[in-house]
Amino acid sequence: MLYWSALAGAIALEIAGTVSMKLSHGFTRPLPSVLLFVFYAASFALMTVAVKRIDMSVSYAIWSAVAYAALASTMQR
Numbered sequence: 001m002l003y004w005s006a007l008a009g010a011i012a013l014e015i016a017g018t019v020s021m022k023l024s025h026g027f028t029r030p031l032p033s034v035l036l037f038v039f040y041a042a043s044f045a046l047m048t049v050a051v052k053r054i055d056m057s058v059s060y061a062i063w064s065a066v067a068y069a070a071l072a073s074t075m076q077r
Helices: 002-023 030-050 056-075
Strands: none
Touching (some): 002 030, 002 056, 030 056
16 A cells, blocks of 8 residues: 555656646746756655556556646646
């Protein structure tokens, strides 16, 4: 269960990093720019924990599909 929770956390942090990228306005705003790197680093750290027990192909497919679905719905607005 820990590994699936780590995968869910990695997905949430990746989404937060992508939203921070949009909010940084080309890295001109300092706080979202710094948070972008923090969120992505934490996301990759949690993904590393997740792939210790979940196959890389399965975890990456879930990660990318859920993140794409979440971000695609927000980017259309």
